[in-house]
Amino acid sequence: MVVFVYYGLLLDRWVLQVSSPSFLKSPLPYHPQRRAQAWRYLSYIFMHAGIEHLGLNMAMQLLVGVPLEMVHGAARIGLIYVCGVLAGSLVVSVIDMAAPVVGSSGGVYALVSAHLANVVMNWSGMKCQFKLFRMAMALVCMSVEFGRAVWLRFYPPAMPPCPNPSFCAHLGGVVVGLTLGVVVLQNYEQRLHEQFLFWIFISVYGLFVLFGIFWNVFAYSLLDVKLPTAP
Incomplete structure (x- = not known):
C-alpha cells in the first residue's frame, strides 16, 4: 500500500496507473x-496497475491469507506466497516473453488456490460454518481480478510498442497453489504419501526454476524475440 500511494502521488494517478508513461x-x-x-x-x-488491482488483491489476501496464517503459521504461508510470486514472473518470461509484470497476483493466487484445494480435501474435517461462503467469495474475487488482468493485457498500451502487463502470472500462482501449496499446508489427516508428494513437488518446482533461469539466459537470443524498448 505504501508503494502504491507513493506512485499514486508521483504519477498523480490512482486508477490504471499502468497508462502513465513513467509507470514502468x-x-x-x-x-x-x-x-x-x-x-x-x-x-x-509492490507495483499495481491501479487501485482496482490493489483492492482485489488485498481483498483476497485478507479473506484467505490471514485465516491461513492463523491456522498454518507464517512460515508455511510465506513459502507458498514467495514460490507463487517467483513462479508467476518465470511463467510470464516463458509464455508471454515480451510483456512486463506487476502486481501480487502470483502469490495471492497461490494462497487462494492452495486453500480451496485444501478445503476440498478436508471438507468433512473442517467445522467452520462459513467455509462455503468464504470459498464462494474467493472464487468471485479471483474471477473478477483475472478478467480485469486479461482485459488490461489487450487494452491499447500506454507505451507502444511495449504491451500492458501480462496476466500469465496468475496461472503460475494457481499451479503452485494446487501442487506445492496443497502439500505445504497442514492437512487434518496426515498420510505417509503426503510427505513423499511434498518432496516430489519441491523437486519439480526447483527444476522449473532452473529451467526458467536457463530460459531467460539463452532462449531470448536463440529465438530472436523482438522485445519492446526498455522504459
Missing part, C-alpha cells in the same frame, strides 16, 4: 529488457 520506469516491475536484474522477479509485487 520504476526499478520494481519485471520488464523483459531488464530481466538480468534478478530482484525484479520478486519486487514486481
Whole structure:
C-alpha cells in the first residue's frame, strides 16, 4: 500500500496507473529488457496497475491469507506466497516473453488456490460454518481480478510498442497453489504419501526454476524475440 500511494502521488494517478508513461520506469516491475536484474522477479509485487488491482488483491489476501496464517503459521504461508510470486514472473518470461509484470497476483493466487484445494480435501474435517461462503467469495474475487488482468493485457498500451502487463502470472500462482501449496499446508489427516508428494513437488518446482533461469539466459537470443524498448 505504501508503494502504491507513493506512485499514486508521483504519477498523480490512482486508477490504471499502468497508462502513465513513467509507470514502468520504476526499478520494481519485471520488464523483459531488464530481466538480468534478478530482484525484479520478486519486487514486481509492490507495483499495481491501479487501485482496482490493489483492492482485489488485498481483498483476497485478507479473506484467505490471514485465516491461513492463523491456522498454518507464517512460515508455511510465506513459502507458498514467495514460490507463487517467483513462479508467476518465470511463467510470464516463458509464455508471454515480451510483456512486463506487476502486481501480487502470483502469490495471492497461490494462497487462494492452495486453500480451496485444501478445503476440498478436508471438507468433512473442517467445522467452520462459513467455509462455503468464504470459498464462494474467493472464487468471485479471483474471477473478477483475472478478467480485469486479461482485459488490461489487450487494452491499447500506454507505451507502444511495449504491451500492458501480462496476466500469465496468475496461472503460475494457481499451479503452485494446487501442487506445492496443497502439500505445504497442514492437512487434518496426515498420510505417509503426503510427505513423499511434498518432496516430489519441491523437486519439480526447483527444476522449473532452473529451467526458467536457463530460459531467460539463452532462449531470448536463440529465438530472436523482438522485445519492446526498455522504459
